[in-house]
Amino acid sequence: MKPEALPPGSVIGMLGGGQLGRMMALAAARLGLRVHVYCPDPASPAFEVAAAHTVAAYDDAAALAAFAEAVDVVTYEFENVPAATAAVLAAHRPLFPDAHALATAQDRVAEKTFLRAAGVAVADFHAIDGVGDVDAAIATCGLPAILKTRRFGYDGKGQAKVATRDNLVAAVAALGGRDLVLERLVPFALELSAIVVRGAAGDVAVYDVGENRHENHILKETVVPARVAPETRAAADALGRRIAERLGYVGVLGVEMFLVRDEAGERLVVNELAPRVHNSGHWTEDGAVTSQFENHVRAVAGWPIGSTARTGDTVMENLIGDEAADWLAIVSDPDARLHLYGKTEARPGRKMGHVNRVRR
Amino acid sequence: MKPEALPPGSVIGMLGGGQLGRMMALAAARLGLRVHVYCPDPASPAFEVAAAHTVAAYDDAAALAAFAEAVDVVTYEFENVPAATAAVLAAHRPLFPDAHALATAQDRVAEKTFLRAAGVAVADFHAIDGVGDVDAAIATCGLPAILKTRRFGYDGKGQAKVATRDNLVAAVAALGGRDLVLERLVPFALELSAIVVRGAAGDVAVYDVGENRHENHILKETVVPARVAPETRAAADALGRRIAERLGYVGVLGVEMFLVRDEAGERLVVNELAPRVHNSGHWTEDGAVTSQFENHVRAVAGWPIGSTARTGDTVMENLIGDEAADWLAIVSDPDARLHLYGKTEARPGRKMGHVNRVRR
Known part of the structure; x- marks a missing residue:
């Protein structure tokens, strides 16, 4: 059975008020849909073109609940939506993409594990939660390789290229010692x-x-x-x-x-x-x-x-x-x-x- | 000399908050320009996608002055902007299209007079400000013809097709007796x-x-x-x-x-x-x-x-x-x-x- 389509005039709740949210709000307006943007930054670019907005922190449970009540469906413009935030919202309203997709994409190990199970080629990878994982990771990925945080990386932040075992040990410490992943270097064209x-x-x-x-x-x-x-x-x-x-x-x-x-x-x-x-x-x-x-x-x-x-x-x-x-x-x-x-x-x-x- | 272009972030003042204003506001946002909509109707479609809006009457001089001060240039989405409104705004900020263009387009006689002087073909027309003008108008336009109000007509409102002199006399009275224009019927394809x-x-x-x-x-x-x-x-x-x-x-x-x-x-x-x-x-x-x-x-x-x-x-x-x-x-x-x-x-x-x- 097809899901019911929200009629024009319905309100899409948008987490995040940057340029992606702004361009989605502009697209929604053209279709007669309203957008309510939720973002902690009072100078969010999306606010100006949205029918409504809320300035509040992503862990403000009361503000999140009021936001959810004011909208018909919730979506987001960034992948680092905290799981707790997603859970609060999903308890009130449909959340798309859903919490499972969000959790998969937020964690490089979960993501690559999912992709491999789906028959999609990924670089060899090995989770690192301490120096004890370093040798197994090198055995899987070779050297040089790339060490990344499992979560919250973007635009090259939270990663380091490592050429030797000593490099890797130092980088593991520099990136926090745990919740990391080593990835084989892909010689891409x-x-x-x-x-x-x-x-x-x-x-x-x-x-x-x-x-x-x-x-x-x-x-x-x-x-x-x-x-x-x-x-x-x-x-x-x-x-x-x-x-x-x-x-x-x-x-x-x-x-x-x-x-x-x-x-x-x-x-x-x-x-x-x-x-x-x-x-x-x-x-x-x-x-x-x-x-x-x-x-x-x-x-x-x-x-x-x-x-x-x-x-x-x-x-x-x-x-x-x-x-x-x-x-x-x-x-x-x-x-x-x-x-x-x-x-x-x-x-x-x-x-x-x-x-x-x-x-x- | 080319006029100076307003930089992104500048504010376009828009008189009228209907769908035309809404679509202009969406287009402006894409270019990084902000729109401030002025409209007496609190439920104006353009408000939702504009950076700012003012709900006030078009003859509210104080509101108009404050609006003009808040914007860099003024435009409008409808041709029936009162001349006094345009004058108040133009005293503060550039108005485009300007008061001359607005005045020309607001009055069917001024418009046709301008067009004819520009060498553009228009239907024969004759101004009517009372029953005394009826015979001269028929001599110019023939019968049947179309009687229209000079100003404020839209979507077929403020006009009547007349087949006889008696029809015309009655229609002149029905449309207010003055500020009318008779136009020759154009047999258009x-x-x-x-x-x-x-x-x-x-x-x-x-x-x-x-x-x-x-x-x-x-x-x-x-x-x-x-x-x-x-x-x-x-x-x-x-x-x-x-x-x-x-x-x-x-x-x-x-x-x-x-x-x-x-x-x-x-x-x-x-x-x-x-x-x-x-x-x-x-x-x-x-x-x-x-x-x-x-x-x-x-x-x-x-x-x-x-x-x-x-x-x-x-x-x-x-x-x-x-x-x-x-x-x-x-x-x-x-x-x-x-x-x-x-x-x-x-x-x-x-x-x-x-x-x-x-x-x-």
């Missing part, structure tokens, strides 16, 4: 991502796979379609579907992958799941029939997902720090589509906006 | 509209001309491109440019036209100007590189206008009254792009949303 969307009724679609280029561990550019073999595009599509289906996922899911090229050809190794709309999917606002933001909103509202068909070859460029100061040159280019997030302070490394360039 | 945008620096572009179908005097459907001769499309483009340039116009301008087909071929007769974004331009949200809403925002902010290139053949259908109840069927159609305005009450004749269907 490209970083790719698949943006998957699955509706509450089980309808699923994958946008054309994109090719990502990072600078200083921050996404700088996504090129769609990725410059890979057609078989690789099909493989990315297939694994995206499989992951979303195995998770019983509802919403947009970002699947970050490495492309390995060797004598056997191209193969994909999944690096990480993001249980939310994803920066590498921003091209869909101008280069696809339905944006990832609209499709996430549709999915969590129980609506059928929209066409993910690509309408042109698209390059998405992030505007980081003071790069957004070039806004006038960008809007003077007839091929450029500017998106700014309404942030007032252009700190180094801060994502201020992005530009899509579409060739139709 | 189609109703067309050109959506023109002109930037503060004088850059101007016209979207591909659309063909409009009305039901009960309310726009029901716009088909783009209009099914007319290529020369007619070029003529619509040229007259749109000419009108915007002669008015020194800044912003989006809707030009409603009749297409007359006779033995000499096709010719255009301009019926009315709308000094604002226009319902027949809603197709641009999904069928053009830059929507009319974004281009209006760009123009009033002093930014260069964006490409008006069409990306596909588009049919825009208005959802009127309870037609919006079909939302689930519409979003289940992969070719349909739904836009709802967040209105809670579906009164008969009320515009609740629209659907764009694009063939690429």
Whole structure:
């Protein structure tokens, strides 16, 4: 049986008030859905375009309960939603993606264990909860390898490349001694991502796979379609579907992958799941029939997902720090589509906006 | 010299909080511009997606002055802005489109006089300020003809078709006895509209001309491109440019036209100007590189206008009254792009949303 679709005028509760929440709120408004944003930061970019907002901490149980009562469904724009917060909300209202998807994506070991069980290739990995795990981890992953915190890493934070056993022992201590994971270094040719969307009724679609280029561990550019073999595009599509289906996922899911090229050809190794709309999917606002933001909103509202068909070859460029100061040159280019997030302070490394360039 | 472009974060003051204001606010947010909506109706659809709003009457001088102080530029979503309101605001801040454009478009006699002077064909017309003008008006326009109020008409309101002198005398009395205009009946084959945008620096572009179908005097459907001769499309483009340039116009301008087909071929007769974004331009949200809403925002902010290139053949259908109840069927159609305005009450004749269907 299909789940009931929330009628227009319904309220989507959104945890997190950054640019992802803002773009989801804009997409929801277009569909006649209202958004209530919950975020501790009183200067959240999403507040200005949302029908309602709550400024409160993520562990404020009373504020969370009042928020849940005021909305029809809850979703989020970031994967580090505390499990306790998710549990409080899920007790009142449907939460999409659900607590299981969230917990899986929050923990690198749980994530890789799930992916491997789903038949998806991941880098060899070994959990580390103390120096006693170091030798077994090296035996599994080889050296050099990458040591990461199991939880709460982003934009290259919470990780270290290690070349020797001594390096690893030191890095384990530096990263807190426990709740870590060692991962085999993947000699990748490209970083790719698949943006998957699955509706509450089980309808699923994958946008054309994109090719990502990072600078200083921050996404700088996504090129769609990725410059890979057609078989690789099909493989990315297939694994995206499989992951979303195995998770019983509802919403947009970002699947970050490495492309390995060797004598056997191209193969994909999944690096990480993001249980939310994803920066590498921003091209869909101008280069696809339905944006990832609209499709996430549709999915969590129980609506059928929209066409993910690509309408042109698209390059998405992030505007980081003071790069957004070039806004006038960008809007003077007839091929450029500017998106700014309404942030007032252009700190180094801060994502201020992005530009899509579409060739139709 | 080019006017200075308002930087991101600047505030656009918007008079009127209906769906047009709402869609402009959504477009502005995408560009990092903030919108402050001024509207007497506390349930205005635009409030929910605007950074700030004021609920006050259009003749509340204190509220208008405070509003003007809070914004960087003022625009509006409806042409019936009282002249006194425009004057108060323009004394504080730039007003686009300006008071001259507004005054011209508000009065059918001023509008047709301007158009004729600009070399644009209009129907024969004659001002009527009492029964004493009836015979001269009939001599100019013939019978049957259409009697209209000079000001404040919309969706077929404030007008009457008259077949005889007696009809006309009665209709003059029924419409208030003065500030009326008689217009020659134009035997049109189609109703067309050109959506023109002109930037503060004088850059101007016209979207591909659309063909409009009305039901009960309310726009029901716009088909783009209009099914007319290529020369007619070029003529619509040229007259749109000419009108915007002669008015020194800044912003989006809707030009409603009749297409007359006779033995000499096709010719255009301009019926009315709308000094604002226009319902027949809603197709641009999904069928053009830059929507009319974004281009209006760009123009009033002093930014260069964006490409008006069409990306596909588009049919825009208005959802009127309870037609919006079909939302689930519409979003289940992969070719349909739904836009709802967040209105809670579906009164008969009320515009609740629209659907764009694009063939690429």
